[in-house]
Amino acid sequence: xxxxxxxxxxxxxxxxxxxxxxxxxxxxxxxxxxxxxxxxxxxxxxxxxxxxxxxxxxxxxxxxxxxxxxxxxxxxxxxxxxxxxxxxxxxxxxxxxxxxxxxxxxxxxxxxxxxxxxxxxxxxxxxxxxxxxxxxxxxxxxxxxxxxxxx
Amino acid sequence: xxxxxxxxxxxxxxxxxxxxxxxxxxxxxxxxxxxxxxxxxxxxxxxxxxxxxxxxxxxxxxxxxxxxxxxxxxxxxxxxxxxxxxxxxxxxxxxxxxxxxxxxxxxxxxxxxxxxxxxxxxxxxxxxxxxxxxxxxxxxxxxxxxxxxxx
Numbered sequence: 673x674x675x676x677x678x679x680x681x682x683x684x685x686x687x688x689x690x691x692x693x694x695x696x697x698x699x700x701x702x703x704x705x706x707x708x709x710x711x712x713x714x715x716x717x718x719x720x721x722x723x724x725x726x727x728x729x730x731x732x733x734x735x736x737x738x739x740x741x742x743x744x745x746x747x748x749x750x751x752x753x754x755x756x757x758x759x760x761x762x763x764x765x766x767x768x769x770x771x772x773x774x775x776x777x778x779x780x781x782x783x784x785x786x787x788x789x790x791x792x793x794x795x796x797x798x799x800x801x802x803x804x805x806x807x808x809x810x811x812x813x814x815x816x817x818x819x820x821x822x823x
Numbered sequence: 824x825x826x827x828x829x830x831x832x833x834x835x836x837x838x839x840x841x842x843x844x845x846x847x848x849x850x851x852x853x854x855x856x857x858x859x860x861x862x863x864x865x866x867x868x869x870x871x872x873x874x875x876x877x878x879x880x881x882x883x884x885x886x887x888x889x890x891x892x893x894x895x896x897x898x899x900x901x902x903x904x905x906x907x908x909x910x911x912x913x914x915x916x917x918x919x920x921x922x923x924x925x926x927x928x929x930x931x932x933x934x935x936x937x938x939x940x941x942x943x944x945x946x947x948x949x950x951x952x953x954x955x956x957x958x959x960x961x962x963x964x965x966x967x968x969x970x971x972x973x974x
Contacts, residue, residue, distance in 0.1 A: 689890030739840030759910025
């Protein structure tokens with residue numbers, strides 16, 4: 673028995689949220705966004721020829737204790753050029769970053785679409801912005817440090 | 824300036840994943856599932872008449888340090904009986920629970936649909952199962968304690 677199979681823990685007494693899974697058309701492209709641009713790291717990647725899919729877990733942490741995103745790439749789909757549909761139900765994944773405008777500037781210079789420019793909803797409150805990942809999934813950025821101007 | 828506006832932190836130096844947002848047709852029904860059945864707690868609820876929406880954050884933690892789910896209820900939508908569409912891209916939100924079969928039995932007795940019964944993918948590994956929330960969002964349950972049989 674290998675603990676590699678129990679990466680999310682093997683002696684927990686309480687439940688916790690582990691990750692959100694999204695399907696991506698091009699795993700390397702998505703890793704470029706989540707790891708290269710956003711600064712996450714790839715915790716693991718499994719390529720499963722029998723099932724014709726690959727999965728990778730990415731997180732800002734180096735372990736599995738903090739939140740993660742599971743990127744699933746089905747090798748043979750989607751078959752059309754439109755990629756996956758997003759529906760009307762799922763909204764976004766939110767990421768806290770110390771400096772929202774700085775992060776947006778960095779992402780923009782990497783060619784990433786800023787869909788909602790940094791704004792402050794309440795005076796004295798944090799800034800937020802929205803960007804799109806390569807598959808069009810919406811990512812919210814929320815300011816988590818007062819040491820930066822919000823806009 | 825109130826720290827109520829900085830619940831996700833005001834002096835962070837590193838980014839982290841905060842939450843996933845989903846739109847729900849009936850907020851009370853969803854709170855019944857995530858809090859009543861799954862055992863999360865409601866961190867906060869904001870009702871915004873000007874925007875005709877309510878949002879609630881639910882988490883297994885009592886603070887905003889661990890992962891959370893943001894439930895958004897638009898008071899006037901969806902207008903049809905079909906509710907929100909889920910698309911083909913978003914997959915699921917994964918929750919680690921010590922005892923997957925026990926959790927499924929408890930959820931089933933509460934009338935919740937178990938879409939994939941507990942199973943073990945690899946010998947010696949954890950059990951997993953899938954359930955649906957009231958809006959049909961897929962929730963994966965992953966076993967995080969060896970103290971329980973996986974199936």
